[in-house]
Amino acid sequence: MTDKTRINLDRRQLVAGTAAVAATTTLGLPHIAKAADVVKIGLIHPVTGFLQFSGSQCRFGAQLAIEEINKTGGIKSMGGAMLEAVVGDAQSKAEVGAQEVTKMQEAGVAAIVGAYSSGISTATTQEAAKHGIPHVVDVGVSDKIVSRGLANTFRFGPGFGVIAKQGVASLIELNEAAGKPVKTVAIVHENSTPFGTGIAKLMTNGLKNAGFEIIETLGHPSPNRDFSNIVLKLKSANADLVIPSNYYNEYVLLARTMQRQRVEPKAIYSVLGGAASQYKFLKEFPEAAQYIMDCNHWFNPKNPKALEVRQATRDAGKFFNYEVFLAYTAVMFVADAMERAGSAERAKVTEALAGSTWDGHIMPYGPTKIENGQNTGARPLNTQIIGNEIEVIAPAEYATAKAAFPRPT
């Protein structure tokens, strides 16, 4: 009986068996243990190509949030699970962004945050939907992103419909308070991506309805390295107000060309101006930046936590621009959902995001309510560059300074 049940092992089998056990214990088990401790979050941004600056800023903001969550004990409802960033570079191309999603799928991410531009975000959210990965769009403002019925797609910040509406309303309010100095408007917008064209269209309709006369609408591609002709046209149009809507590099170049050619409208008022509320622009070209107004994503300047995050960003040698705090907030939004779900399972995270009422953020938003993936409480603020600071000028509850409108000569 004993002989029949005895397992006969020769030397080779013994060695193989030992190796298998060793491999399981040294490689397999820690892997299983690690899987319970670490939750992967995919970060897809255009960190090379023409959107490199903004994409890198987004990546920094998202990583800052992950670092902070891990320092403060990780996802507590999951036994202090740590977050791990899996970074991807969209190379400023939509199809590369989509391909990065498949890489994230392989890496087993619980959620994706990205992808800065509307065009890339459209492709990444769609690809993520195929794999059931929850995807929070950090910056992309096109309203089409959240109107395609994708159950996995969320945006905590406002889309350009809301931003343009507030942009028009604030401008009317400012103009009326100052005795209506602005009657004619020129719009300069980028036309290579959904962002600039969409804003221009919404602003044109809103301002026409409010009685402003749009005397010039000038489109330009992104990237664009020469604004001489556009500024010459602005000069001849001589509009009271210029509304630029473009990405960072083009915005800076436009403002500097206007300064050089002495085009001095009564005000420069941007809606989602690429550089209009950017500390980098203020630091590098303070004269060209003076008195530029913007209706844009902005943090709550009266929230101490927001000021802490701003300081941490500055300590890291970075500019606290909208990309940073929007990506930071997007990651925090995902972390909050995981905390409430008590799980990193994609379906559960998606469900928690859809039902989120998160209020622990640093943004000046109303109560969080997610409708078709969009946070309906999200809204922009009006800022103006005055001296060495970017001040909030509206709405009054967040204002840190009074608007200089029309701009002093």
Add this chain to the structure above:
Amino acid sequence: MKKNSTFWLFFAVLVVAALAAPLAIASTFWIDFLTLTLFLAVLGQGWNILGGYGGQFSFGHAVFFGTGAYLQVILQAKLGFNPWAAIPFAILGGIVIGAFTGFLSFRYGLRGSYFALITLAFAEAFRVLATSADAITDGGQGIYITLNQDPTKALATLQFGAGNGYYYCAVIITVISLLIAFWIENSRFGAQLVAIREDEDAAEAIGVNAFKVKMQAICLSGAITAFGGVFYAQKFLFMDPNIAYGPVKSVEMLVMPIIGGMGTIFGPLVGSFFLHTLGEVSKHAAHELVGDRPGLDLIVYGIALVLILALLPNGLVGLIRRLFRREVSRA
């Protein structure tokens, strides 16, 4: 005859390997990698017919890609076409634009760098047109095809979710493009096209109607490239003027056959496979060696490109042929 049997052997091996690949590769990333590799090989083949076989270097082939892609999206999104019904119109669009640009260029004898520049200008003109024709293209906002999330309608909507559908579509269009290139190499039309590439005046002197042959080549090239545009539209369900007519696609299209081997059947496929693999390997290597340093992989990729261009004037297929001949002569 021997040359043809070698082709069919390679072709059969490739087709069998391509069809079997999803059985061996479980990774969705690598299947997607192969899908995009084949897609760019098709675009490269479109360029190769005109540039490689015909010697007419186009710097603005995106004009065909963008037209095919835009027609595929617009017909579905604006006019409610079924995606299958939209395909012939999209390909026809590529042919019509080919005939239009070809007529304007070849009729007035534009050759060499002049032809290259005018094709670049056509692509840019179409980009501006797509941006301005807001009512048709939705301008810079881009235009979307409604996403199908019902797997049972995958074939009807030509949207395949996370499965291997797109991969098999890419295999099919690659096979079609390879067969067209094979036909060109073995046809009277192909011989005339190559004669024009070698010396247009001499070709005309022996009775080749250079204008007609170049027109046929640009129409065929436009059709294949527009077919590539159809694939892109169905895979990414979105099109905007920059993706459609921007210089990025034009450059990608000409780099594949230049690296792989211009005027060869497999050149664009070899070039696309090599460049994609190089891109991924350099990305992975850069990440492993120096950590998160965005752009370093692109520098490595760029250096490799320059070295290949400098050292392999006949591309990778030229190198393979040279090595093969050396082995045969040794044997």
